Amino acid sequence: MGKTSSLLEDLIEKAGGCAVVDGGFATQLEIHGATINDPLWSALCLIKDPDLIKRVHLEYLEAGADILVTSSYQATIPGFLSKGLSIEEGELLLERSVRLAVEARDKFWDVTKRVPGHGYNRALVAASIGSYGAYLADGSEYSGCYGPDMNLDKLKDFHRRRLQVLVRSCPDLLAFETIPNKLEAQACVELLEEENVQIPSWICFSSVDGENAPSGESFKECLDIINKSKKVNAVGINCAPPHFLESLICKFKELTEKPIVVYPNSGEVWDGRAKRWLPSKCFGDDKFELYATKWRDLGAKLIGGCCRTTPSTIRAISKVLKEMS
Numbered sequence: 001m002g003k004t005s006s007l008l009e010d011l012i013e014k015a016g017g018c019a020v021v022d023g024g025f026a027t028q029l030e031i032h033g034a035t036i037n038d039p040l041w042s043a044l045c046l047i048k049d050p051d052l053i054k055r056v057h058l059e060y061l062e063a064g065a066d067i068l069v070t071s072s073y074q075a076t077i078p079g080f081l082s083k084g085l086s087i088e089e090g091e092l093l094l095e096r097s098v099r100l101a102v103e104a105r106d107k108f109w110d111v112t113k114r115v116p117g118h119g120y121n122r123a124l125v126a127a128s129i130g131s132y133g134a135y136l137a138d139g140s141e142y143s144g145c146y147g148p149d150m151n152l153d154k155l156k157d158f159h160r161r162r163l164q165v166l167v168r169s170c171p172d173l174l175a176f177e178t179i180p181n182k183l184e185a186q187a188c189v190e191l192l193e194e195e196n197v198q199i200p201s202w203i204c205f206s207s208v209d210g211e212n213a214p215s216g217e218s219f220k221e222c223l224d225i226i227n228k229s230k231k232v233n234a235v236g237i238n239c240a241p242p243h244f245l246e247s248l249i250c251k252f253k254e255l256t257e258k259p260i261v262v263y264p265n266s267g268e269v270w271d272g273r274a275k276r277w278l279p280s281k282c283f284g285d286d287k288f289e290l291y292a293t294k295w296r297d298l299g300a301k302l303i304g305g306c307c308r309t310t311p312s313t314i315r316a317i318s319k320v321l322k323e324m325s
């Protein structure tokens, strides 16, 4: 796969065969008191409190994250325009999302690398690219219902400018998150090709039934598209309940040769209308470390947490994965 993939592969190898992704970014912002009940959700802090973003990144690094996911999940040019900002201001905010994570990584590593036997890896920064459903802010990243007028070109148009700006901000990785349907997976793949993106990427799907993409389309259909592309370096699941993961990893192992990335949420369910999390139907994030080794043994190469997980989840995952490697 050449140079672009080796960065990710090197990290996985250095981490002992399985690298640790950070945890719920928005969740940790809220724990620190940020109010993000807004169409921009966690990206609101790019405008209101960039220092807090850096603080949260540092907390995840300290907890043992090998990969930081940036604050750009719900940061989009149209989203910023509807806040009265200009295109230029929106683009600067996207660049800021990468810069804040890179600064946190560099600050942490400058200190850590001098400590003998520190046990950390120099982390990579993955620029978050939330799905169109995330931008809609109506919970449709968990349904894949984009309406009858949606088509491939519209989705590519939606994603193109943000992708270009994030790429020129030079993150180490690109993380497409909570993709809920086949059409959007195809849009992401085609854009990476059309823009000739040289930064390694992963594409992660959400899942609400533990078997299919939220749209009801099979993961086989979705992964068939992704498998054809050399620009996608890993594929997986994020922000789905953790009890789905064992069977989904097994399924993905059969459907792709690409490295598998999993970072589930705590099992709580997002109520898109009320904009709040409903209690878990399975278990909380306190069981993650038990499951993380299982996910690793089943073949996942990148493991972390998504919404409602915290630095303590990541600390536990990191400890259990790294002490066994």
Ligand SMILES: C[S+](C)CC[C@H](N)C(=O)O
Pocket: 038, 039, 041, 074, 133, 134, 135, 136, 137, 138, 139, 141, 178, 239, 270, 272, 275, 307
């Ligand atoms: C990952 S979900 C909880 C993010 C928030 C959602 N897109 C909304 O704005 O309602």
Ligand SMILES: N[C@@H](CCS)C(=O)O
Pocket: 024, 025, 026, 027, 042, 069, 071, 073, 074, 128, 177, 178, 239, 306, 307
């Ligand atoms: N990485 C996102 C969540 C994706 S569901 C955030 O916390 O901002």
Ligand SMILES: [Zn+2]
Pocket: 238, 239, 265, 306, 307
């Ligand atoms: Zn999430």
